[in-house]
Amino acid sequence: MYRRFGGPENVQVEQVLPPSLGADDVLIRVRASTVSAADHRARSREVPRGLGLLAAFGIGVVRPKRRVLGMDVAGVVEAVGEDVTRFEPGDEVIAMLGAAFGGHAEYAKVRQDGAIARKPRNMTSEDAVTLVFGGLTARGFLAQVELVPGATVLVNGASGAVGSAAVQLAKHAGAHVTGICSGGNRELVTSLGADRVIDHTTDDVTSSADTYDVIVDCVGNAPFERVGHLLNPGGALLLVIADLPAILRAPLRSRRTGKLVTATVGKPTAEDLAFLVDLAEAGHYRAVRDRTFDLDEIAAAHRFVDGGRKRGNVVLRIAAHHPDRAGAGCRPGTVPVVAE
Ligand SMILES: NC(=O)c1ccc[n+]([C@@H]2O[C@H](COP(=O)([O-])OP(=O)(O)OC[C@H]3O[C@@H](n4cnc5c(N)ncnc54)[C@H](OP(=O)(O)O)[C@@H]3O)[C@@H](O)[C@H]2O)c1
Structure with a gap:
């Protein structure tokens, strides 16, 4: 207590x-x-x-x-x-x-x-x-997008409770998964099914030319301003964690860009x-x-x-x-x- x-x-x-x-x-x-x-x-x-x-x-x-x-x-x-x-x-x-x-x-x-x-x-x-906390959160967010086999998914914070669940669920849906974590967790994230791992301590994902259909941010440092350009047309940014301005701006961003930006999850x-x-x-x-x-x-x-x-x-x-x-x-x- x-x-x-x-x-x-x-x-x-x-x-x-x-x-x-x-x-x-x-x-x-x-x-x-x-x-x-x-x-x-x-x-x-x-x-x-x-x-x-x-x-x-x-x-x-x-x-x-x-x-x-x-x-x-x-x-x-x-x-x-x-x-x-x-x-x-x-x-x-x-x-x-x-x-x-x-x-x-x-x-x-x-x-x-x-x-x-x-x-x-x-x-x-x-x-x-x-299974409960991370699994349900990851499922709730991923349920808002249609993950077709071969879809490209980027999970930021892939070694945490929500991220490790998101990697596994996206992989099971047939996606090509990239996980972001620190180098020490590379093996873990790969073992969960990630096809590629980016070490955030040495590499900056935003400077790469790779783009994604879905980005799941489980850290809170990947708002649309920073990663929007990494999204393919019609892609989705799932903000598992976001501040109030990002939450308020999400619906407008979605309408303006044709990309889903959401910080909410169903019960x-x-x-x-x-x-x-x-x-x-x-x-x-x-x-x-x-x-x-x-x-x-x-x-x-x-x-x-x-x-x-x-x-x-x-x-x-x-x-x-x-x-x-x-x-x-x-x-x-x-x-x-x-x-x-
Ligand atoms: N919206 C909702 O309903 C909902 C539900 C559940 C959780 N959340 C929120 O979502 C967030 C994630 O939850 P969680 O349970 O997954 O947290 P967590 O398990 O505490 O996440 C820890 C992970 O964050 C990673 N991390 C820290 N800094 C990072 C960085 N700069 N780049 C990439 N990864 C980094 C660490 O990986 P490394 O050590 O490998 O860097 C660590 O494995 C929390 O803020 C939580 O409050 C929201």
């Missing part, structure tokens, strides 16, 4: 009751989550230029609105609300909690019509949870997650894990993510809970507490 914005030291382990369940909620006993860029942003309030006020609505003005961070979970269904039909206690699942957060805990809840799917059979919970669905699960089970999508931390090392995990250089995902392992603590009205298969 964190009670004030600031550094990693503000995040501590505390005892709280499990979330209360509504009729459509699924209560998950969490085995793993990730410490993501979103956790870093929510905790530190470091957001792109111009987005401070907007972010405050979501994460809080003076104090954090959601005290437990963690946007994603992998775990076991512990209990379901009375109207839940799609899941039952004992099911192994992965889920996106999104802006509700709450994944860095022993229990988390998600609506049955939210982004929740069964865990891939061939992955541990620690691996499976890596992830259970179908999106199931798509990623199917890919993983078919061997077409790999978990990209950097370090793994236990819940009691949460501050150290934040410190590591703050460095901005993680490879793929930083996993948070939530130890098996003590059976006595399944209490607080929470027996397997029952609704623990009435709706909020």
Whole structure:
């Protein structure tokens, strides 16, 4: 939990009751989550230029609105609300909690019509949870373009959580993929399917004559002004991260240039997650894990993510809970507490 914005030291382990369940909620006993860029942003309030006020609505003005961070979970269904039909206690699942957060805990809840799917059979919970945050974001952005086989895709930040997912999804769609990362991550990005890798520490992509059908910016340093000339006619610039001016200018740019410029992504669905699960089970999508931390090392995990250089995902392992603590009205298969 964190009670004030600031550094990693503000995040501590505390005892709280499990979330209360509504009729459509699924209560998950969490085995793993990730410490993501979103956790870093929510905790530190470091957001792109111009987005401070907007972010405050979501994460809080003076104090954090959601005290437990963690946007994603992998775990076991512990209990379901009375109207839940799609899941039952004992099911192994992965889920996106999104802006509700709450994944860095022993229990988390998600609506049955939210982004929740069964865990891939061939992955541990620690691996499976890596599909959620980066995978859903990359899928949401790439879904806005038609990726035909042979399309050329440039992924900036190809070694991060979103970038490593974008490389894999674009490759699976048959695209010719170029990834931008630092030299040390060349091998990783190539192993994910990139046909070419550009080292941003030695080469500047904007000075090359190569052009692309789709550019995915997962770093925030490739606005249209800088990379627009690298886009083929009818191409698309997918701004996974952008400041307020770039977000506001995107629709006008699209109209004027005939190239799609977008910084928005739709709400992830259970179908999106199931798509990623199917890919993983078919061997077409790999978990990209950097370090793994236990819940009691949460501050150290934040410190590591703050460095901005993680490879793929930083996993948070939530130890098996003590059976006595399944209490607080929470027996397997029952609704623990009435709706909020
Ligand atoms: N719009 C949305 O809904 C949404 C959703 C998720 C995330 N985001 C945002 O998208 C961004 C990416 O998220 P993420 O989870 O992928 O972050 P991440 O995992 O923390 O990304 C870390 C990666 O960034 C790379 N990087 C740093 N500087 C770079 C540079 N100058 N050029 C190329 N790569 C560079 C690093 O690669 P090297 O070490 O190899 O340089 C590192 O692997 C974040 O800002 C996050 O807040 C937005």
